[in-house]
Amino acid sequence: MRKITVKNLIDFKRKSDKSRITFVNNLKKEKNPESESGGDYWITSLSAISNTFKTENLELLDEKIEKLQGKISIAKDKRVKDQFQRNIDILENFKEFDLKEIKPNSKLNYIKQHKFDMIFDIKGLPIESRPRFIFSYSGTNDKEIGGIWFVAKLKGYSKTELGMFSEMIFRYLEKVYSSQYFVNPENCVAVDVTDGKGVKYKEIIDKKIPSIIESTIEELKKV
Template sequence: MEKISISNVVEFRRKKTPTSQVTLINKLKTPKPKKEDAEEGGNYWIHSLSTIANVFKESTNDLILDKINVLLDKQEVANSRQTKSMFQKNIDILARFEEYDFTQFRPDFKLTYLKKPKDKSILVIEDLPIQVLPHHVFIYEEDGIKKISACWFVAKIKEYTFEELAIFTDALYRYLIKNYSEEYKVNPEFCIVIDTMNLNSIRYSEIASGSTLLNSTLAVMKKLFG
């Protein structure tokens, strides 16, 4: 086992029987290389999510239509039905964001985007290595205070529930606290996860006063890892 993604945590919660949970744990113990057009893994959503992340940073929605046209060309020459379906699902996501207002997810200050080294992506929670991979981590100054926030675009064919999105947001906030809180003040208002399938989003400020299902789920997973 190298690392556990937050989508793995959600997948575990969705398993309806102990047997199916154990099967997933065994797969995580000996991970196989992911294929690009494996429906929930690999780089299945890279075409849409990377473009949306670029639009967020560059503040121009024109990139979306350009990418849709590129994917339509690729879809036309794709050989397998599965690959054609992958392109179509990415196109569908991009279409939702053609006129989307991204400013609601950015503080109204000059932003500096930070690099996201892989060695900072792993959090140890319940003694398990949890990987957090936000699309953007950015810093800015407000009232003389250096602040930091982050955004993470996610997708799953069976859309995430509010509770599941909250797991992502909880992990994202912990990522910022662990890696940057000594130098910057983490702003929970702009620590945001956006579900690109249904346009739902959760800010950490919305869940800060409660608790999510992250730790309790990982505690169960830890027992099964043995």
């Protein structure tokens, strides 16, 4: 079976028993899956939001909105126009987002990620964790590390589903970096950019949101 993404797990969880069989059979086929963050449909807004997170320059959002408006004016296909408009809506909403809610109050050192670190075994299956950024910083426990994962889906993710992304950030950082840093669950964050909803792994630790990664994998293995 090829690597399984968090999005794969969520899509599987949402399907009926009958549809799950076909879904799992497709997972066994080697193919290039859709981008974990949400595919090309959202790439414009996700890219701009990621750059804004890193630079804290909100003008980048306005620049991208202006470019998208220009594309709408010359696009002929309604579907394409709608795609651009949805990306604009996301960027407009994100302008009101408080970055302090999802960033440590410290200078961040962004760490280059390696693909071979991102796939690891959970319950006998190769699961991929691919956050947008991971970063180290000085915190309460001296050298700390965290990560952010911006995702998008047309009708959005539930908080429990977002928790799967934040948990995978934590598992990934624990596996690769725990010998060098304290992995802070408060700063393992997944954000659904379609509605600005965010979930920190700390919320799962505190039992505010259930952990369903392992139970979903067990369900998938039974199909």
